[in-house]
Amino acid sequence: MAQAKRGASTKARNRARPAPQSPAILLDVAAAARVSLATASRALDPDSDHPVSASTRERVQAAAARLSYHPNPMARALRARRTPTIAVVVHDVSDPYFAEIVRGATHTASTHGFLTVMCNSDRDPATELRYVQMLCLSRVAGVLFAGGGLEEPTYRRAMRGFIRSISEYGGAIVALAPRAEAWAAEVPDNRGGARLVTEHLLSLGHRSIAMIGGPPSIRTSRERERGYLEAMDAAGADPYVATSDFSRSGGAEAMSRVLARRERRITAVFVATDSMAIGALTELRRRGLEVPDDISVAGFDDIPGLDVVHPSLTTVRVPMAEIGSAGVTRLLALLNGEPGRPRVRVHPVTLMVRDSTAPPRRQRISRARS
Amino acid sequence: MAQAKRGASTKARNRARPAPQSPAILLDVAAAARVSLATASRALDPDSDHPVSASTRERVQAAAARLSYHPNPMARALRARRTPTIAVVVHDVSDPYFAEIVRGATHTASTHGFLTVMCNSDRDPATELRYVQMLCLSRVAGVLFAGGGLEEPTYRRAMRGFIRSISEYGGAIVALAPRAEAWAAEVPDNRGGARLVTEHLLSLGHRSIAMIGGPPSIRTSRERERGYLEAMDAAGADPYVATSDFSRSGGAEAMSRVLARRERRITAVFVATDSMAIGALTELRRRGLEVPDDISVAGFDDIPGLDVVHPSLTTVRVPMAEIGSAGVTRLLALLNGEPGRPRVRVHPVTLMVRDSTAPPRRQRISRARS
DNA sequence: ATGCGGACGGAAACCGTTTGCCACGGGACG
DNA sequence: CGTCCCGTGGCAAACGGTTTCCGTCCGCAT
Numbered sequence: 063m064a065q066a067k068r069g070a071s072t073k074a075r076n077r078a079r080p081a082p083q084s085p086a087i088l089l090d091v092a093a094a095a096r097v098s099l100a101t102a103s104r105a106l107d108p109d110s111d112h113p114v115s116a117s118t119r120e121r122v123q124a125a126a127a128r129l130s131y132h133p134n135p136m137a138r139a140l141r142a143r144r145t146p147t148i149a150v151v152v153h154d155v156s157d158p159y160f161a162e163i164v165r166g167a168t169h170t171a172s173t174h175g176f177l178t179v180m181c182n183s184d185r186d187p188a189t190e191l192r193y194v195q196m197l198c199l200s201r202v203a204g205v206l207f208a209g210g211g212l213e214e215p216t217y218r219r220a221m222r223g224f225i226r227s228i229s230e231y232g233g234a235i236v237a238l239a240p241r242a243e244a245w246a247a248e249v250p251d252n253r254g255g256a257r258l259v260t261e262h263l264l265s266l267g268h269r270s271i272a273m274i275g276g277p278p279s280i281r282t283s284r285e286r287e288r289g290y291l292e293a294m295d296a297a298g299a300d301p302y303v304a305t306s307d308f309s310r311s312g313g314a315e316a317m318s319r320v321l322a323r324r325e326r327r328i329t330a331v332f333v334a335t336d337s338m339a340i341g342a343l344t345e346l347r348r349r350g351l352e353v354p355d356d357i358s359v360a361g362f363d364d365i366p367g368l369d370v371v372h373p374s375l376t377t378v379r380v381p382m383a384e385i386g387s388a389g390v391t392r393l394l395a396l397l398n399g400e401p402g403r404p405r406v407r408v409h410p411v412t413l414m415v416r417d418s419t420a421p422p423r424r425q426r427i428s429r430a431r432s
Numbered sequence: 433m434a435q436a437k438r439g440a441s442t443k444a445r446n447r448a449r450p451a452p453q454s455p456a457i458l459l460d461v462a463a464a465a466r467v468s469l470a471t472a473s474r475a476l477d478p479d480s481d482h483p484v485s486a487s488t489r490e491r492v493q494a495a496a497a498r499l500s501y502h503p504n505p506m507a508r509a510l511r512a513r514r515t516p517t518i519a520v521v522v523h524d525v526s527d528p529y530f531a532e533i534v535r536g537a538t539h540t541a542s543t544h545g546f547l548t549v550m551c552n553s554d555r556d557p558a559t560e561l562r563y564v565q566m567l568c569l570s571r572v573a574g575v576l577f578a579g580g581g582l583e584e585p586t587y588r589r590a591m592r593g594f595i596r597s598i599s600e601y602g603g604a605i606v607a608l609a610p611r612a613e614a615w616a617a618e619v620p621d622n623r624g625g626a627r628l629v630t631e632h633l634l635s636l637g638h639r640s641i642a643m644i645g646g647p648p649s650i651r652t653s654r655e656r657e658r659g660y661l662e663a664m665d666a667a668g669a670d671p672y673v674a675t676s677d678f679s680r681s682g683g684a685e686a687m688s689r690v691l692a693r694r695e696r697r698i699t700a701v702f703v704a705t706d707s708m709a710i711g712a713l714t715e716l717r718r719r720g721l722e723v724p725d726d727i728s729v730a731g732f733d734d735i736p737g738l739d740v741v742h743p744s745l746t747t748v749r750v751p752m753a754e755i756g757s758a759g760v761t762r763l764l765a766l767l768n769g770e771p772g773r774p775r776v777r778v779h780p781v782t783l784m785v786r787d788s789t790a791p792p793r794r795q796r797i798s799r800a801r802s
Numbered sequence: 803a804t805g806c807g808g809a810c811g812g813a814a815a816c817c818g819t820t821t822g823c824c825a826c827g828g829g830a831c832g
Numbered sequence: 833c834g835t836c837c838c839g840t841g842g843c844a845a846a847c848g849g850t851t852t853c854c855g856t857c858c859g860c861a862t
Binding site: 467468469470471474482483484485488507509510511512513 | 808809810811812813814816817818819
């Protein structure tokens with residue numbers, strides 16, 4: 063049963079009736095403004111290079127407003143070969159460090175009309191790669207890598223493949239932690255922060271300062287370790303580093319290794335992340351050691367809620383939400399063709415002195431270096 | 433300059449050359465398998481109702497595998513009028529409660545091939561509504577509301593509008609907290625948990641148990657309060673509730689109001705959320721009161737990291753990740769047309785007794801009810 | 803021999819937008 | 833007065849799939 067067709071053109075697309083409840087499409091706007099689809103599209107696009115007369119544009123805009131027209135993102139995405147969404151890849155959202163980054167990123171993404179998809183790798187490289195493949199297939203506009211990458215060759219090869227295909231379709235990549243890859247990056251000043259906190263411990267009079275570091279395969283760990291080593295070296299103090307994984311249990315385990323070391327009594331520990339530091343703290347409490355009386359402890363990151371652990375933890379404040387936000391800003395700049403200088407921008411960090419650090423109780427003559 | 437066109441059909445679509453680096457499209461697969469686009473599509477779709485001979489299907493699948501073909505989600509979405517993504521709307525990702533939910537949700541979403549978009553309302557109804565509008569425009573397959581909704585009429589009207597248009601295009605909605613709306617829901621047993629923890633305090637010998645509740649406009653608050661009132665009533669004890677907002681400072685502020693109440697010495701407090709409980713704890717410490725010696729404190733939620741606050745907090749464990757995961761499962765069921773029974777499924781919670789609760793120090797004769 | 807229905811494959815419409823290319827009209831200019 | 837060009841607008845072809853509709857071929861019953 064042929065229904066009445068509106069429009070005189072031979073093969074013009076038409077809808078039988080712009081069913082009132084279903085959302086208006088561009089065709090409806092064009093019909094209402096009595097212009098073609100092309101003109102309607104151009105009139106609504108503020109930065110189209112095709113000229114449209116003021117009166118026509120006004121008519122179209124009025125029609126669009128009247129029908130409360132919103133362009134269909136999927137159709138646009140299909141045409142533009144790119145979705146108006148960004149992705150943020152983290153190791154674990156329930157880690158406050160990443161949660162803050164995600165918060166900052168989604169916030170500024172949404173102010174620019176972008177949706178943010180969450181990719182939680184659970185610290186599993188295979189999961190991360192699966193996510194990146196999905197992202198690359200669904201042509202997200204850009205990807206933020208919040209965690210550091212692995213150095214493992216298979217992983218890196220696979221990752222490189224996906225990244226290449228992402229940049230082939232014009233997607234942007236930004237790292238939020240130091241990475242081997244030459245991407246644009248917004249990173250915290252890991253080395254400077256580590257130096258800062260080590261210098262704080264030194265200035266309190268500590269000489270025997272151990273460090274509990276993260277996995278050496280992760281660049282963030284290495285940078286923080288480097289800052290510690292530099293500060294120790296500058297003060298002429300002997301460093302000692304025990305590494306473990308970025309978790310509370312890892313911190314506890316490394317702490318007991320530090321304590322097991324007999325040759326020298328440690329009076330202070332710098333721990334590479336707050337989570338690990340909390341683990342270290344519980345291990346110390348378990349052994350009946352008092353912080354900071356018996357030993358000072360300092361962390362890194364300043365994750366929220368640190369002021370209520372006991373004793374409140376001295377640490378280095380990393381502006382995580384700001385970094386997430388800056389990452390998105392950078393991503394959008396990249397999409398606009400602006401490279402953004404410098405390629406890796408480092409964000410300053412600040413020392414937060416709280417109760418877990420104090421001068422060493424019994425001032426002992428530090429053993430002269432042989 | 434008319435190029436050589438492959439294929440004999442008058443108007444068949446064709447690409448000049450399937451440029452090796454650009455990903456294969458269905459047309460390439462069809463050409464490689466020497467079938468039409470339609471047949472290729474059907475051969476690759478396992479639950480198409482159109483029959484395809486085994487040999488053809490095999491040929492197409494082989495070609496798809498050889499070209500490592502992946503269907504373009506945007507094209508699919510345009511046709512199906514729905515994107516293969518779900519959204520989760522939370523008040524604040526950096527709140528561990530929500531972070532856990534997000535973690536659970538993204539995990540099971542990804543195992544079903546769905547991407548998850550994060551919507552962080554920052555507890556601002558306007559932001560939440562803006563997000564929901566974006567979601568509805570981009571035709572997400574479903575939305576998970578992790579936080580409770582407001583009772584405010586303007587908000588509810590706007591929300592109802594968006595929800596209606598989401599369900600009009602076949603999207604699903606699931607609530608992860610009690611809501612006025614008649615949606616499918618996966619919620620924790622707020623009332624039972626509150627009763628449980630109150631009974632725990634009663635069984636320790638407390639009679640004067642105050643509650644610090646959340647905003648009365650939020651259903652979760654009201655349910656937890658109800659559980660408390662029921663347990664108190666059953667024990668014949670007098671309840672007292674001070675409400676504030678769901679934050680550490682809110683908890684601290686309500687705590688001081690409870691302490692200011694002179695007429696009856698309070699020996700225990702049940703606080704509606706762990707965050708508020710931590711605020712209450714710091715307020716107590718500030719005043720020099722010992723927990724649990726002077727006063728017992730219990731929370732609700734069991735957010736991660738509670739075992740390191742001092743003293744470690746007795747609370748009610750809510751399986752947040754499981755709820756997030758169940759929400760996604762429910763969403764997918766809804767999309768498949770299965771209603772899922774019952775409409776609101778309540779997840780059991782468990783009491784976690786730690787160090788912040790103990791019997792009242794000085795056993796006083798509880799004042800008989802007049 | 804004729805009719806019929808099911809299995810299979812293909813052409814084309816469709817989802818909603820953007821854009822390359824062409825057409826048309828009029829003012830400027832030779 | 834003819835041309836050229838610019839300002840404006842429209843047609844139709846993408847983008848990459850899914851799905852409807854139709855045609856063909858075959859086996860089988862009448």
